Amino acid sequence: MKKVLFVASEGVPFIKTGGLADVVGSLPKDIDKRYFDVRVILPLYKCINQQLKEKMEYVSNFYMDFHWKNEYVGIFRAEVDGIKYYFIDNEFYFNGMKPYGDDVLFEIEKFAFFSKAALSILPVIDFRPDIIHCHDWQTGLVPVYLKERFQGSEFYRGIKAIMTIHNLKFQGKWDIKAVQDITGLPDYYFTPDKLGLFKDANLLKGGIVYADAITTVSKAYAEEIKTQFYGEELDGLLRARANDLRGIVNGIDYDEFNPETDKYIPYQYNAINFRKEKVKNKKALQKELGLKEDEKCMMIGIVSRLTDQKGFDLINYVLDELCQDAIQLVVLGTGTEQYENAFRHFDWKYHDKVSANIYYSEPMSHKIYAASDAFLMPSLFEPCGLSQLMALRYGTIPIVRQTGGLIDTVEPYNKFESTGTGFGFLNYNAHEMLGTIREAERVYYDQKREWNKMIDRAMAVDYSWKVSAEKYQEMYDWLRP
Structure with missing residues (x-):
């Protein structure tokens, strides 16, 4: 059986701001359980609904070296619709009233912490995935850290990474010096062929460079982002990685969106009536x-x-x-x-x-x-x-x-x-x-x-x-x- 780990900044039913959450919450349910064991790691945001928090149980905690200090990493787990979810707890980073804030540098620090913690908890939860499936810039550092910091140990060797781009417009960009200070990555990683983009470090770019495969959420968009108009300055890189890039269209939950059973509409109907x-x-x-x-x-x-x-x-x-x-x-x-x-x-x-x-x-x-x-x-x-x-x-x-x-x-x-x-x-x-x-x-x-x-x-x-x-x-x- 192949083990797949989703790492994302949001997922239904726990936290949602956009379509990304639907993908992370719905896709694992439809992947064939006979051949794949799919699990999901999310941040434990303070703003998650209390009833959902009550479904979570505490697993363990440890301290992780991050940004010149020892940061607390708490681990919780829950099972919903047959899918195992793990949550990374840290009050300093995930305490906001919303999952995302307006301070870009803090967002980069928060998700750099999350990316490193997501890899660090794997031996503790005793789950060694064959593939880590990362979603959007918030998890762009997962493939980078996997190659830079974790591949040396037997446990992590050979794990593959996939980077899914839900919207190329959002990339997680900030001044190289500041991002280097936060991430602890050596100079070597900030050259123009890796995380560097002009004077900035770019987390999504890092994910695209270091992932073994890249996907985006439709075939046509996968073609469009290789052009200058849609490419958001990464079109050259995406053309270079064209053989590893594919577009897979999202789906919707056919139980939730069903005019025949929809509880929100006054008159139910189907394709016949x-x-x-x-x-x-x-x-x-x-x-x-x-x-x-x-x-x-x-x-x-x-x-x-x-x-x-x-x-x-x-x-x-x-x-x-x-x-x-x-x-x-x-x-x-x-x-x-x-x-x-x-x-x-x-x-x-x-x-x-x-x-x-x-x-x-x-x-x-x-x-x-x-x-x-x-x-x-x-x-x-x-x-x-x-x-x-x-x-x-x-x-x-x-x-x-x-x-x-x-x-x-x-x-x-x-x-x-x-x-x-x-x-x-x-x-x-x-x-x-x-x-x-x-x-x-x-x-x-x-x-x-x-x-x-x-x-x-x-x-x-x-x-x-x-x-x-x-x-x-x-x-x-x-x-x-």
């Missing part, structure tokens, strides 16, 4: 949000962080124009003040057409997926994206910009062949997006049968974790020590 039942969710949401109650009006949903990356400058630019059409727009999310206020303004100006919900709520997100006819996602870049997968699952047709994971998961509608599961536009251009939304409106209003056939296809595609898990298993086997 959606023609009659799905629209009841729209009427219920129109009533709840004070929109004009009209079951025939096309409703477009948005559930997102309101940031530039997600294409909100495009939406902002044409929203007045779009509101002249026979549509309703329901938005849920928080983010940049400029976009929060823009949606509040449009909600005020077009009150029966636009509903701006500037907060986040899991039940409301499910209601929007179930009630909307289409789902808008015009991202500037999108490593994978999960919202479009949820929309497909609920028979809500995605309208996306063709980038990253959106290319891999949404097949654009082809009216000549009657194929496709959504609508796509190529250039990052507001009027090209508007034209695509209007094409979707035409099909919705004038070719209802075509629209319903598209929903049939959307609900039939499988983006469950089971599919992704098989691809990860292939990679783990390919990395055989």
Whole structure:
């Protein structure tokens, strides 16, 4: 049996700020237990929910040499859904009200400590993995420390490391001198071919250089990050390591996101009865949000962080124009003040057409997926994206910009062949997006049968974790020590 250890800064159900937590929490459950023993190491943040903390039991503790002092390393464990989790406890580093803070240097120190501690606890918990699967810059030092400090001992020799990039934009960069002081790594590791990038040390870069394999969260994104536009200054390195780089699309939890059993939506439905039942969710949401109650009006949903990356400058630019059409727009999310206020303004100006919900709520997100006819996602870049997968699952047709994971998961509608599961536009251009939304409106209003056939296809595609898990298993086997 092959042993795999996930090391990450967040994971469902314990702590979540984004899609990374879904991957870390869901993927291990779908990996075949007959061949793989997968375990997870996370930080023991103070802000983890108390009920979840009560599931944890104390294992042991020791002191570790780190940043010129002896640091306490506490170890706790818990088992959830058949997966063993270990938690690293240290009050100084993990005491915040949120998992991440704004002080970049402290974040680098915190996750350097976490990376070293994650390797140090392995003999104590008596688990020697064949593969350590690291996620994002917060664990970028794991492959580095593994080669630099731990490979000398018999226990660690031959352990392979995988680095998964969930979003290349975040890299963990700071002045070389400070990072060298924190990590205790020799000069040799900070040259431009290793952790050095101009005058900074770059933790994600270290992980990419020293990992045995690199993955990212969709095939198209794996290609894009080898180019200058998407490469965030690491495109040269990623081209050099192209043979070790692969893209594996994320999945979603098909039990949690299931319109047939979803407890958050008023009317459950499936691929057979959606023609009659799905629209009841729209009427219920129109009533709840004070929109004009009209079951025939096309409703477009948005559930997102309101940031530039997600294409909100495009939406902002044409929203007045779009509101002249026979549509309703329901938005849920928080983010940049400029976009929060823009949606509040449009909600005020077009009150029966636009509903701006500037907060986040899991039940409301499910209601929007179930009630909307289409789902808008015009991202500037999108490593994978999960919202479009949820929309497909609920028979809500995605309208996306063709980038990253959106290319891999949404097949654009082809009216000549009657194929496709959504609508796509190529250039990052507001009027090209508007034209695509209007094409979707035409099909919705004038070719209802075509629209319903598209929903049939959307609900039939499988983006469950089971599919992704098989691809990860292939990679783990390919990395055989």
